[in-house]
Amino acid sequence: MHLNKNLVIWIASLxxxxxxxxxxxxxxxxxxRAYHIEVSQLRMMADDMDIEWGRLQLEEGALSxxxxxxxxxxxxxxxxxxxxxxxxxxxx
Numbered sequence: 001m002h003l004n005k006n007l008v009i010w011i012a013s014l015x016x017x018x019x020x021x022x023x024x025x026x027x028x029x030x031x032x033r034a035y036h037i038e039v040s041q042l043r044m045m046a047d048d049m050d051i052e053w054g055r056l057q058l059e060e061g062a063l064s065x066x067x068x069x070x071x072x073x074x075x076x077x078x079x080x081x082x083x084x085x086x087x088x089x090x091x092x
Contacts, residue, residue, distance in 0.1 A: 062068070073079040
């Protein structure tokens with residue numbers, strides 16, 4: 001059976017295109033998996049940061065509690081609330 005030269009070129013071209021498409025599908029699938037892994041890791045990091053943020057907010061609340069601030073001012077800095085006779089009003 002004698003095949004037409006154009007038909008042989010056409011079939012060869014289709015085979016090359018088919019092979020290129022197969023490689024493109026494999027490449028796209030690999031990239032998709034890599035991006036999925038990266039997104040999963042970033043979500044885990046975001047969750048960890050949310051947990052840390054909540055912990056820091058609790059810590060800030062505890063450290064800025066009025067009684068604690070007053071106690072440190074009194075004990076470590078020797079500060080006290082002035083009596084009325086020690087208060088001076090400063091006007092500009």
